[in-house]
Amino acid sequence: VKEIGKPERAVVTTCAYCGVGCTFRAEMRGEQLVRMVPWKDGKANRGHSCVKGRFAWGYANHADRVTRPMIRETIGEPWREVGWDEAIAFAAGRLRAIRQRHGARALGGITSSRCTNEEAFLVQKLVRGGFGSNNVDTCARVCHSPTGYGLSKAFGTSAGTQDFDSVEEADVILVIGANPTDGHPVFASRMKKRLRQGARLIVVDPRRTDLVRSPHVAADYHLALQPGTNVAVLTAMAHVIVTEGLADEAFIRERCDGDEYREWVRFVSDPRHSPETLEAVTQVPAADVRAAARLYATGGNGAIYYGLGVTEHAQGSSTVLAIANLAMVTGNIGRRGVGVNPLRGQNNVQGSCDMGSFPHELSGYRHISDATTRALFEAEWGVALDPEPGLRIPNMLDAAVEGSFRAIYIQGEDILQSDPDTRHVSAGLAAMECVIVHDLFLNETANYAHVFLPGSTFLEKTGTFTNAERRIQMVRRVMDPLNGYEDWQVTQLLANAMGLGWDYPDSSAIMDEIARLTPSFAGVSHARLDAEGSLQWPVNDKAPEGSPIMHVDGFVRGKGKFVVTEYIPTDERTGPRFPLLLTTGRILSQYNVGAQTRRTANVVWHDEDVLEIHPSDADNRGVKTGDWVRLASRAGETTLRALVTDRVAPGVVYTTFHHPLTQANVVTTDNSDWATNCPEYKVTAVQVAPSNGP
Numbered sequence: 001v002k003e004i005g006k007p008e009r010a011v012v013t014t015c016a017y018c019g020v021g022c023t024f025r026a027e028m029r030g031e032q033l034v035r036m037v038p039w040k041d042g043k044a045n046r047g048h049s050c051v052k053g054r055f056a057w058g059y060a061n062h063a064d065r066v067t068r069p070m071i072r073e074t075i076g077e078p079w080r081e082v083g084w085d086e087a088i089a090f091a092a093g094r095l096r097a098i099r100q101r102h103g104a105r106a107l108g109g110i111t112s113s114r115c116t117n118e119e120a121f122l123v124q125k126l127v128r129g130g131f132g133s134n135n136v137d138t139c140a141r142v143c144h145s146p147t148g149y150g151l152s153k154a155f156g157t158s159a160g161t162q163d164f165d166s167v168e169e170a171d172v173i174l175v176i177g178a179n180p181t182d183g184h185p186v187f188a189s190r191m192k193k194r195l196r197q198g199a200r201l202i203v204v205d206p207r208r209t210d211l212v213r214s215p216h217v218a219a220d221y222h223l224a225l226q227p228g229t230n231v232a233v234l235t236a237m238a239h240v241i242v243t244e245g246l247a248d249e250a251f252i253r254e255r256c257d258g259d260e261y262r263e264w265v266r267f268v269s270d271p272r273h274s275p276e277t278l279e280a281v282t283q284v285p286a287a288d289v290r291a292a293a294r295l296y297a298t299g300g301n302g303a304i305y306y307g308l309g310v311t312e313h314a315q316g317s318s319t320v321l322a323i324a325n326l327a328m329v330t331g332n333i334g335r336r337g338v339g340v341n342p343l344r345g346q347n348n349v350q351g352s353c354d355m356g357s358f359p360h361e362l363s364g365y366r367h368i369s370d371a372t373t374r375a376l377f378e379a380e381w382g383v384a385l386d387p388e389p390g391l392r393i394p395n396m397l398d399a400a401v402e403g404s405f406r407a408i409y410i411q412g413e414d415i416l417q418s419d420p421d422t423r424h425v426s427a428g429l430a431a432m433e434c435v436i437v438h439d440l441f442l443n444e445t446a447n448y449a450h451v452f453l454p455g456s457t458f459l460e461k462t463g464t465f466t467n468a469e470r471r472i473q474m475v476r477r478v479m480d481p482l483n484g485y486e487d488w489q490v491t492q493l494l495a496n497a498m499g500l501g502w503d504y505p506d507s508s509a510i511m512d513e514i515a516r517l518t519p520s521f522a523g524v525s526h527a528r529l530d531a532e533g534s535l536q537w538p539v540n541d542k543a544p545e546g547s548p549i550m551h552v553d554g555f556v557r558g559k560g561k562f563v564v565t566e567y568i569p570t571d572e573r574t575g576p577r578f579p580l581l582l583t584t585g586r587i588l589s590q591y592n593v594g595a596q597t598r599r600t601a602n603v604v605w606h607d608e609d610v611l612e613i614h615p616s617d618a619d620n621r622g623v624k625t626g627d628w629v630r631l632a633s634r635a636g637e638t639t640l641r642a643l644v645t646d647r648v649a650p651g652v653v654y655t656t657f658h659h660p661l662t663q664a665n666v667v668t669t670d671n672s673d674w675a676t677n678c679p680e681y682k683v684t685a686v687q688v689a690p691s692n693g694p
């Protein structure tokens with residue numbers, strides 16, 4: 001404080017990085033933000049923070065920020081800076097012309113999980129009510145869409161079952177496909193505190209993450225599986241629980257569908273699903289799987305936490321269902337200390353999904369084909385809605401290449417860098433007649449844009465984010481938007497240029513509309529959030545104070561649903577040409593493709609992405625730590641430096657995807673989850689060879 005001077009005022013707001021949702025006091029001197037201080041009353045963080053939320057906010061004033069709208073007739077031409085009126089008229093004119101020539105289904109949009117609930121809600125409203133199609137999707141497509149599918153099917157709602165406080169009563173913690181130390185650091189600290197108090201730990205991960213062995217915690221069991229075999233490991237654990245008589249039969253009798261349970265029991269009991277039989281597939285010693293299954297089933301309160309190592313697979317949805325099966329068969333659901341908890345990546349990925357950002361669902365996860373729900377929205381919005389589900393992001397790109405999809409409005413998402421199979425994404429974007437990018441920086445996707453609408457940061461807007469524990473919290477404007485508008489206002493300008501006549505005076509009026517149309521948000525308002533700090537949905541007549549724990553007396557869908565999940569090997573197999581399996585992850589100081597963190601002081605902690613490779617695989621190739629290597633798959637290739645380490649097993653390599661020069665997604669393939677099209681980022685067959693550098 002001595003160095004920066006005493007702050008003159010402070011505003012409490014919510015971090016815009018990960019799904020933990022830490023709250024901060026943004027301390028200001030004049031119009032300058034001088035520091036972010038973790039707020040001791042923050043319900044998700046209780047005064048703690050990580051290096052991203054605390055230090056990585058300087059991008060808000062970075063010289064790369066675009067503050068004036070830009071347009072151009074064709075891609076490749078230089079941009080022309082224009083005023084807001086001209087840019088919005090240009091965009092709306094193109095959208096209207098395309099709709100007239102090719103129909104409403106030629107248009108679509110992508111909402112952002114970095115933006116507020118109110119902003120995501122308005123983008124999907126513009127697409128459905130203004131463009132006239134259901135071609136709306138969200139970046140959750142590439143991360144947690146299998147969570148939406150799996151948890152909705154098993155339990156009846158697409159969200160984690162617990163609040164973060166619940167971990168304090170967990171006796172056995174099962175972490176699968178997640179590295180919370182780097183990805184969700186503040187929650188990881190709470191988890192580690194519980195582990196130091198004596199809770200037991202099972203980690204299922206191909207890589208030896210910090211949780212497996214660090215100075216203060218160590219896993220009881222590390223099931224270091226082959227990438228792509230999550231379903232096989234979980235089925236083997238279920239086999240042990242069922243065949244050794246460890247199932248919670250009373251819970252199942254009372255809470256779950258009996259016929260589906262019996263069918264599932266027949267499936268998992270089959271000897272072909274024993275840990276011993278599946279060891280050849282998973283590479284995990286059968287004895288470890290048996291011991292871990294017994295511990296989870298009999299060790300007291302069992303809580304499962306999972307991340308993108310579960311969802312970003314060809315069997316992502318099956319894995320989520322297998323996790324739900326495991327929780328139900330042991331009765332680990334519906335009370336504190338247990339549950340199924342997806343660790344959400346982006347600050348508002350839960351919220352963007354809640355707000356109707358999927359092509360088949362209106363807000364609150366209600367199917368677009370349901371006439372009663374549609375009628376509710378039609379009455380409020382004064383438009384007729386298309387009853388057919390729209391296109392997902394990869395299908396929009398396919399349709400663009402084929403010629404039937406012509407225009408897209410993308411808010412806060414760099415699909416060219418963050419989506420798989422970069423060549424296919426660029427081909428789809430290049431084929432469109434109108435690409436509108438609404439973002440902070442001229443990102444890679446903007447290379448294919450005709451209109452660039454400057455966006456606003458979380459420091460320049462008021463609205464709400466919803467974190468991984470369904471906690472809705474206020475984001476408060478601490479400085480004026482550099483471009484003159486908050487993002488929801490830009491969407492409103494575009495909607496009105498399309499003839500919709502919206503007149504939201506502020507984002508609180510948008511939340512009031514969300515509450516009118518979404519039963520799980522019925523009791524939410526900005527005024528209430530200001531008064532109470534936060535609320536966990538559902539908040540309605542049945543749960544006026546919100547719902548820290550879900551499925552307490554019964555599942556939202558009624559009876560819990562067991563689903564048979566057959567292990568199906570991924571198409572990404574190793575062979576003579578591509579003998580190694582690549583998996584990807586994050587580091588603590590950086591965030592996703594680095595658009596924000598790399599424009600802050602945090603960049604000093606991350607010069608480049610490196611390739612972790614086991615000593616035996618490195619020796620075979622004559623590679624040492626620091627050497628350049630060429631990483632190639634059937635999709636593409638990149639060059640990066642090697643880090644020789646036994647954190648990864650022989651046959652497995654690992655990298656992060658934060659640095660623009662690496663572009664790890666050049667290598668990832670177009671394989672995707674069978675149910676949701678979530679890309680299979682976590683398994684790519686690759687070759688690694690020495691290189692002279694990029």
Ligand code: SF4
Pocket residue numbers: 015016017018019020021022045049050051052053054184185186187
């Ligand atoms: Fe908290 Fe996540 Fe922000 Fe770190 S990045 S301060 S853990 S919300």
